[in-house]
Amino acid sequence: MEKYNLALVVFTWLTQASVGLIILRAIYMRRSSAGDDKIYITGRYILLTAFILLVTGLLFSFAHLNYPRHAFNALNNIISSWMSREILAEIILLFILLAWYIINGFTIKKTPQIIMEILAGLSGVALIYLMVRTYMLPSLQGLNTPAFPLSFIITPLLSGSAIIYFFLRKSEPELAIKYKLFFAIIFLFSLINHLIFRAFHHTLGVFNIYSAFYLAALIISVPSLYSTLKNKNVMSDVIFLNLAIICDFLNRVYALTYTNPAL
Amino acid sequence: MKTYGFYIDTVNCSGCKTCQVACQDKNDLEPGHLWRKIIDIEGGDWKNDNGVFSEYPFAYHVSLACNHCSDPLCVQSCPTQAMHVTDIGAVDIDQDKCIGCGYCTWACPYDAPKLDKRTGRMSKCDLCYDRITKNENPSCVDACPMRALDFGDIEVLKEKYGNTRSIFPLASPELTKPNIIIRPHKNSLKASVRNASIANREEL
Numbered sequence A: 001m002e003k004y005n006l007a008l009v010v011f012t013w014l015t016q017a018s019v020g021l022i023i024l025r026a027i028y029m030r031r032s033s034a035g036d037d038k039i040y041i042t043g044r045y046i047l048l049t050a051f052i053l054l055v056t057g058l059l060f061s062f063a064h065l066n067y068p069r070h071a072f073n074a075l076n077n078i079i080s081s082w083m084s085r086e087i088l089a090e091i092i093l094l095f096i097l098l099a100w101y102i103i104n105g106f107t108i109k110k111t112p113q114i115i116m117e118i119l120a121g122l123s124g125v126a127l128i129y130l131m132v133r134t135y136m137l138p139s140l141q142g143l144n145t146p147a148f149p150l151s152f153i154i155t156p157l158l159s160g161s162a163i164i165y166f167f168l169r170k171s172e173p174e175l176a177i178k179y180k181l182f183f184a185i186i187f188l189f190s191l192i193n194h195l196i197f198r199a200f201h202h203t204l205g206v207f208n209i210y211s212a213f214y215l216a217a218l219i220i221s222v223p224s225l226y227s228t229l230k231n232k233n234v235m236s237d238v239i240f241l242n243l244a245i246i247c248d249f250l251n252r253v254y255a256l257t258y259t260n261p262a263l
Numbered sequence B: 001m002k003t004y005g006f007y008i009d010t011v012n013c014s015g016c017k018t019c020q021v022a023c024q025d026k027n028d029l030e031p032g033h034l035w036r037k038i039i040d041i042e043g044g045d046w047k048n049d050n051g052v053f054s055e056y057p058f059a060y061h062v063s064l065a066c067n068h069c070s071d072p073l074c075v076q077s078c079p080t081q082a083m084h085v086t087d088i089g090a091v092d093i094d095q096d097k098c099i100g101c102g103y104c105t106w107a108c109p110y111d112a113p114k115l116d117k118r119t120g121r122m123s124k125c126d127l128c129y130d131r132i133t134k135n136e137n138p139s140c141v142d143a144c145p146m147r148a149l150d151f152g153d154i155e156v157l158k159e160k161y162g163n164t165r166s167i168f169p170l171a172s173p174e175l176t177k178p179n180i181i182i183r184p185h186k187n188s189l190k191a192s193v194r195n196a197s198i199a200n201r202e203e204l
Ligand code: SF4
Pocket: B065, B066, B067, B068, B069, B072, B073, B074, B075, B091, B107, B108, B109, B110, B111, B112, B113, B124, B176, B178
């Protein structure tokens, strides 16, 4: 990797998975036809997962600092640095999720839940916007294309719907299927997104590890979707989702690595 | 306050890298850790004149350090305010604040800030503060055997050498307003159409 290191890719990816989960959870809470208790428990697990993803992401962001002892200085330049703003938003979201999880443990009343849901959703979206701004620097020509912000919208929706699908697969198969179909559509967008990146920056040649994974995911998606629609859970299910997730992760690696050679 | 800048003569530069080594020596940099670097450009094509092919190969070199820009994106982007403008107008890094995140390198179109693996923090050209406050040139400028580098008040350099601020493969000067004046190599003007590329990427 030329300019970026893997820790940073993982950081952006996990953080976005967390935000996607929060947003898609809101849909689950409204669309599920399971009993209130069941919805509450599943919702709480999803919330916990989002929190864990966010914390893990933050830990990875520390790993990319070469001098983490000064880490708190990163908030020094809110006035002009997009990175400072991004980190502030990340910390705010972390505290909102923590508070939400605690409140959620004490009360199942609707109003506080909805307030926290809106707060978390808004700061999640703000965080993604700030992440986009952090990387869309005028000096990084390769990232200064619409494909880049698009990839920061695709990842949350893709990983969010995959995780919720796995939560619902056994208990609420009908709703799970809708999440999976949504996932498949977003995966197509991920593929298109990757092709756009590739069209402008073909330093690696046509066939490489990136195309191999996308091709494999595309092929396996056929039996997987077929079996889902027929309401059977087969192995290709898991393989497709995992492969597609790996593809999207690789797409991020590609965007942050090969679209911007030094100078 | 005057604004300091470098003059870079890409016509006379032979790509010998003496400036690069002088900088490493003066600042005690490890091998591969370059505050000043030489970008080697190579390119060329064929001309078809009624079935008679003639070749047009060319090469030139750009000696580049931090340009102590007037609109430094690195300063604006640095999350810790470690990257700052000093009292003499140079752009420098406060080692007590830097976290080594590398964001300045992404923000800088010239890839000037480099990680010092020994300290885990960024470092880059400081204009040889100790030398210029004694009215001496930065080490690189005095070391050049071709006299291809010059240093001083950017307004004076502008009068002496013109006002070209970019050359292939450097970014548009609009981005950061770099304080460099360039004497462009004649082949640089058509460099992009003649398949020019950076020949020594692995060194930079
Ligand atoms: S050349 Fe790069 S590091 Fe130097 S001042 Fe300009 S933007 Fe900052």
